[in-house]
Amino acid sequence: MQGLVLKDLGRRFGTVDAVKDVNITLQPGEFLSLLGPSGCGKTTTLRMIAGFLAPTSGSILLDGVEVSSPRGSIPPEKRGMSMIFQSYAIWPNMTVLENVAFGLKLRKMDKADVRRRAGEMLEAVRLSHLADRYPSELSGGQQQRVALARALVIRPKLLLLDEPLSNLDASLREDMRFEIKRIHDEFRITSVYVTHDQSEAMVTSDRIAVINHGKVEQIDTPYEIYTRPTTRFVAGFIGRTNQITGTRRAGQVNFTGFALPLSLFTGTEPEVFVSIRPQSLHLSAAEPVTDDLFKLRGKISARAFLGETWDYVFRTDSGLELRIVARPHQIYQLGDDVWATASQDQIVQIH
Amino acid sequence: MKTLKALVITTMILPASLAQATEMTGTERTLYTAAQSENGVTWYTSQLTTEQAEEVCALFSTRFEGIACYPVRANGSSTLQRVVQEIQAGAVQGDIVSTNSVSDFEEFKALSGLAQYMPDNLSGMQPSLAALNDSDGYYFVSGVSPFGFVYNTDLVSPDEVPRSWNDLTDPRWMNQIAIAHPGFSGSAGQWAIAMDRLYGRAFFEGLAANEPQIGRSIADGYTMVTTGERSLTVTSLALGRDAMRDGKPVDLVVPDEGMFLPPSAAGVLAGSPNPNSARLFAEFLASTEFSEWLASKGRNPLRTDVATPEGTPDLNQVSVLTVSVAESLANQQDVVEMFRDIFGI
Amino acid sequence: MTTDPQIATHARSFRTRLSVLQPVRLVWLGLALALALLVVAPIAMLVIKSFTAAGGGGFTFDNYIAAYGRARHVQALWNTLIMGLGTTVLAVLLAVPTAWACTRTNMPGRTLVRIALFGAFLMPPYLTGVGWILLAGPNAGFINQAWTALTGLDDPLVNIFSFSGLVLVMGVSTFFTIFILVSAAFELLSSEMEDAANILGAGPFTTAFKITLPMAMPTILGSALLTFLVSIALYGVPALISIPARYPVVVIQLAEFFSFPIRIEVAAAYSIPLLGITIGLLLLQRRVLGRKGYTAVGGKGGERRIIDLGRWKWAVFAYAMLVVLLSVAMPLLVLLMAAFSHTWVDGFSIDNFTLEHFHYVLFEHSSSQKALLTSVGTGAAAATLAISLALSISYIVQRRLLPYGGVLAFLCMSPFVIPGIVLAIGFYAVYALPPVGLYGTYIILVLAFTTRFLPIAYTTSTNGVRAINPEMEEAVRILGGGQFTAIRKVVAPLLKRTLASGWILMFVPAAQELSTAVFLVGPHTRVVSVVLLDMSEEGTFERLAALGSVLLLIIAAIVLIGVKLLGRDFMLRRT
Numbered sequence A: 001m002q003g004l005v006l007k008d009l010g011r012r013f014g015t016v017d018a019v020k021d022v023n024i025t026l027q028p029g030e031f032l033s034l035l036g037p038s039g040c041g042k043t044t045t046l047r048m049i050a051g052f053l054a055p056t057s058g059s060i061l062l063d064g065v066e067v068s069s070p071r072g073s074i075p076p077e078k079r080g081m082s083m084i085f086q087s088y089a090i091w092p093n094m095t096v097l098e099n100v101a102f103g104l105k106l107r108k109m110d111k112a113d114v115r116r117r118a119g120e121m122l123e124a125v126r127l128s129h130l131a132d133r134y135p136s137e138l139s140g141g142q143q144q145r146v147a148l149a150r151a152l153v154i155r156p157k158l159l160l161l162d163e164p165l166s167n168l169d170a171s172l173r174e175d176m177r178f179e180i181k182r183i184h185d186e187f188r189i190t191s192v193y194v195t196h197d198q199s200e201a202m203v204t205s206d207r208i209a210v211i212n213h214g215k216v217e218q219i220d221t222p223y224e225i226y227t228r229p230t231t232r233f234v235a236g237f238i239g240r241t242n243q244i245t246g247t248r249r250a251g252q253v254n255f256t257g258f259a260l261p262l263s264l265f266t267g268t269e270p271e272v273f274v275s276i277r278p279q280s281l282h283l284s285a286a287e288p289v290t291d292d293l294f295k296l297r298g299k300i301s302a303r304a305f306l307g308e309t310w311d312y313v314f315r316t317d318s319g320l321e322l323r324i325v326a327r328p329h330q331i332y333q334l335g336d337d338v339w340a341t342a343s344q345d346q347i348v349q350i351h
Numbered sequence B: 001m002k003t004l005k006a007l008v009i010t011t012m013i014l015p016a017s018l019a020q021a022t023e024m025t026g027t028e029r030t031l032y033t034a035a036q037s038e039n040g041v042t043w044y045t046s047q048l049t050t051e052q053a054e055e056v057c058a059l060f061s062t063r064f065e066g067i068a069c070y071p072v073r074a075n076g077s078s079t080l081q082r083v084v085q086e087i088q089a090g091a092v093q094g095d096i097v098s099t100n101s102v103s104d105f106e107e108f109k110a111l112s113g114l115a116q117y118m119p120d121n122l123s124g125m126q127p128s129l130a131a132l133n134d135s136d137g138y139y140f141v142s143g144v145s146p147f148g149f150v151y152n153t154d155l156v157s158p159d160e161v162p163r164s165w166n167d168l169t170d171p172r173w174m175n176q177i178a179i180a181h182p183g184f185s186g187s188a189g190q191w192a193i194a195m196d197r198l199y200g201r202a203f204f205e206g207l208a209a210n211e212p213q214i215g216r217s218i219a220d221g222y223t224m225v226t227t228g229e230r231s232l233t234v235t236s237l238a239l240g241r242d243a244m245r246d247g248k249p250v251d252l253v254v255p256d257e258g259m260f261l262p263p264s265a266a267g268v269l270a271g272s273p274n275p276n277s278a279r280l281f282a283e284f285l286a287s288t289e290f291s292e293w294l295a296s297k298g299r300n301p302l303r304t305d306v307a308t309p310e311g312t313p314d315l316n317q318v319s320v321l322t323v324s325v326a327e328s329l330a331n332q333q334d335v336v337e338m339f340r341d342i343f344g345i
Numbered sequence C: 001m002t003t004d005p006q007i008a009t010h011a012r013s014f015r016t017r018l019s020v021l022q023p024v025r026l027v028w029l030g031l032a033l034a035l036a037l038l039v040v041a042p043i044a045m046l047v048i049k050s051f052t053a054a055g056g057g058g059f060t061f062d063n064y065i066a067a068y069g070r071a072r073h074v075q076a077l078w079n080t081l082i083m084g085l086g087t088t089v090l091a092v093l094l095a096v097p098t099a100w101a102c103t104r105t106n107m108p109g110r111t112l113v114r115i116a117l118f119g120a121f122l123m124p125p126y127l128t129g130v131g132w133i134l135l136a137g138p139n140a141g142f143i144n145q146a147w148t149a150l151t152g153l154d155d156p157l158v159n160i161f162s163f164s165g166l167v168l169v170m171g172v173s174t175f176f177t178i179f180i181l182v183s184a185a186f187e188l189l190s191s192e193m194e195d196a197a198n199i200l201g202a203g204p205f206t207t208a209f210k211i212t213l214p215m216a217m218p219t220i221l222g223s224a225l226l227t228f229l230v231s232i233a234l235y236g237v238p239a240l241i242s243i244p245a246r247y248p249v250v251v252i253q254l255a256e257f258f259s260f261p262i263r264i265e266v267a268a269a270y271s272i273p274l275l276g277i278t279i280g281l282l283l284l285q286r287r288v289l290g291r292k293g294y295t296a297v298g299g300k301g302g303e304r305r306i307i308d309l310g311r312w313k314w315a316v317f318a319y320a321m322l323v324v325l326l327s328v329a330m331p332l333l334v335l336l337m338a339a340f341s342h343t344w345v346d347g348f349s350i351d352n353f354t355l356e357h358f359h360y361v362l363f364e365h366s367s368s369q370k371a372l373l374t375s376v377g378t379g380a381a382a383a384t385l386a387i388s389l390a391l392s393i394s395y396i397v398q399r400r401l402l403p404y405g406g407v408l409a410f411l412c413m414s415p416f417v418i419p420g421i422v423l424a425i426g427f428y429a430v431y432a433l434p435p436v437g438l439y440g441t442y443i444i445l446v447l448a449f450t451t452r453f454l455p456i457a458y459t460t461s462t463n464g465v466r467a468i469n470p471e472m473e474e475a476v477r478i479l480g481g482g483q484f485t486a487i488r489k490v491v492a493p494l495l496k497r498t499l500a501s502g503w504i505l506m507f508v509p510a511a512q513e514l515s516t517a518v519f520l521v522g523p524h525t526r527v528v529s530v531v532l533l534d535m536s537e538e539g540t541f542e543r544l545a546a547l548g549s550v551l552l553l554i555i556a557a558i559v560l561i562g563v564k565l566l567g568r569d570f571m572l573r574r575t
């Protein structure tokens, strides 16, 4: 089987499980993000894939061959992978060209080939004019692109990226997201991208694995992850959301001030959790004519104008609070009586 | 061109080589031949100053061409320490040793550190000195260096100079005396034994009250006086004469009780890496050349065939104080301890 | 399913690799063995000897009784502590204000002062001591000559052969460590703390005393402790001054045990308390400062603003110049004067000018030329060996390549607690005597110097390795290079600076080392420091000064070349 398989992968430091029972299968050419808060085990997972760390349980298979297991690991230099480090790890004692050519030289390629391919790569990341500079003479974004070029030039089986943009300033970060995406589309190298920034993951990835406390919470396309989070953690971590808790009772689920039919929900636990994105809720001054099951009456209790949107806090008499995002022309005053509605398919059950 | 150079060199070294060629004894010749395949002689000494030791070595290497000589000069206790260290380590690196304290040699002997070797050339030694040679044949007298006072004439007028050893306890000399520490300097150690015999503990207490400057070697005190740092020191009179010859403002006094006469001794080290060179050097120390060199420095020659230089008292005609080996062995440690206790160092 | 043949091969050879891991353990064992030989053996032997009857007898306490049964011997220990305390106080007074002025204020001539004080690092204590004897000998010393000429009074103004003279020379010889460490701490302090005080109305000195000083206090105390430990174990200065000053100290007493009759066992017993004091104080320091160590400074980085001293700046400058004068300028000047004079007491004049002493030490004196080579050679060899060892170990420890790296690190740092002269006795007992019998070889000197300065090498190496982000090496690995390629292509080039500055930091003291050398040199392996000490007892200060100047010149030249290669003023900025 081609591609990368993480099977029941785990890593324990002392008594702490930094990574636990991770199962991920990566198709060739796929771009996967590992997304999660700091300390959740992303780097640990990535370093196990790279071979810098041995797993304490489970295994890693690359193109069908076991490369890591608790019994030991093939050293990183034998894996044919590349990695872009958080610190870039550009070697300060070599010029840009030397940095990029390094991996090729290790492959005992003849000089002309090395020069040609390194040159092409520098072209691709738009750094040809800086080939003879030393890293200390480059800006952060330029260094980032050197790292990218250095990693890609060897045409790795797998490209690993560990928070590669976290050291850049905000505007550069946005540019570089698209740069990474563009280059991936150009070379179609199987990639694993570690980040704690959901928008980075959303822009670049084919699929996102959301990780919490060393475990994978959900793996899906960015769209699915956003619209159909399966766990409370995912719903809360990806974008903002309203999480409401209800209880099952006699054929329906009761929430604060309203109820929904039981048929909409799965499972048997007495408590039911749902997520409704602020964008999925609609406000209107008059009672809307709709057959939406979710229709509540309340007041505007706080509001902020953010330029592109209004950010309202809607509060019912029974004390339920919801955040609602509205377009700039939908203006309500504090204390206005309003109705909030959401279509049924925007109400996502989470676990 | 080449011949010319050779000629010049020959003429330059001719007088020296002529002199020695006539005088090498049979023993010397045998040793010399054997020494040529060795690595020269390393000479541990506290008997002379560094400069003098270098001179003697140079003289030796001139006389026995091709035999290098390395003087390692240090104070008596350092030399003793070094030699004992080597004997105990079983790694003897020196070939011959000479110090101003005969008792050192009894120590070496007790550690089986000395080779039995008495130079043939001792046959020409003055009988009074030859009497001090080791009867077991391990060491022999290699010099005598009478002690007296040396004072700075800029700081002390001739009518003030001390007459007796005991004058060192006179408060008149407060802060003006320089002495060597008997625990560091071998000859100072011998001198302290003699002073203890003459005047006992009171002498040292009186001396201590005068706050003398204490050095590690008698050469130190001598320099203190020539530089004017101190006005009076107990040191080798020969050093004083050297200074007078150099035009330094110093003069000598021989105390009424007599010059103190610490004999210097020399012995070949057992297991020396260059035994023939060592023995050859021992012959040299007993030779006419060395005695002539001593005389040329205003020191007492060891041999009857070399006359005592003018201005240097003939040992056979003046009163001297000596310390026997037995006395030295018996008292040295106690006297040094007493000194340390009184002077606090 | 296709299988990459390369990966498959490695997967198969993988299990064999595990057993081949053993050689890596061998590296650990090798390094541990090297450290055991260099560090553990001498100290263990010292402790064993101290309980062994002389001449290879059985267990005994007699050595301790012999060592401490005499009031004079106990007095020497007490004196040593008092001297150490005095030295430390003086060194702090010299170093801290100067460091503050050089790093935090607009005192004029800051760079000049730093460069001049760097001379204090190059100047070995015994040369400073000789310089001060020439300056403040009670009668002939230049200061007293001038005093007598000026006032007509016979009593000397200053007397170097006294307790205060001893402390002065010790202080000016040792304060540089405090200066450099405290300077580094001051440079790390953010000015914002001071600004906060300024805004509330505190002047520069109030701020210095209330804010800056307390924040640097851990460093000051730590470096002061270091100075205390160095000073109680220093041999050269007491050898010159404490005998004439009649102020016995431990190192002199130890030397006495090495004279007739030689009592190594008693010397060992006598040095155990010194070892105990050192270890005890370091433990105490750890306790007090927690795990932060003496480099800890609150608040890293931040903007540094220079404090305007206003009209006080010349007063502060005068103080800094006083420190320079006392520690470097005056002793060095008189040494040079003596080296070029017929007789040093006559001062410097055309009549008195001569090159004879240089000629003598370079061409006539049989051992100085060789001693110069030996000093430079053994110093360089020891520096190279120690840096290689320290670098390997700090790399292993920092990268956690092997388990129990902490043990190696501990062994590397532990010579720090062993006074040089004690180390020499231990080395002598283990290596000089049979069956090893290294007495009189260059090897024993190189090994002893290596051990003595290993902590310096290790600290520098650790800082250097720590500064290299491990990702630099991982980048090599992931691109297909092995551990060794990573070291060769990235680590080694990046460590060049560390290597060079660590080497210099080791070389300078190693080429001047006296305390360890004094019992270990053989007749043909004498180093300059030992030759100088022997010269000093004959009082031939002119020649001593000439030889000392040549040594200083060589060391300074090597350091200058190093500094040139390093490209920046290393040591003068934070290292």
Ligand SMILES: Nc1ncnc2c1ncn2[C@@H]1O[C@H](COP(=O)(O)OP(=O)(O)O)[C@@H](O)[C@H]1O
Residues within 6 Å of the ligand: A013, A017, A018, A036, A037, A038, A039, A040, A041, A042, A043, A044, A045
């Ligand atoms: N070498 C290590 N030793 C002990 N704990 C570690 C080690 N490396 C990582 N951890 C712990 O494992 C957890 C995951 O770390 P990491 O993978 O670096 O998180 P992140 O998702 O931020 O990259 C953290 O709690 C971290 O403290």
Ligand SMILES: [Mg+2]
Residues within 6 Å of the ligand: A039, A042, A043, A044, A163
């Ligand atoms: Mg991370």
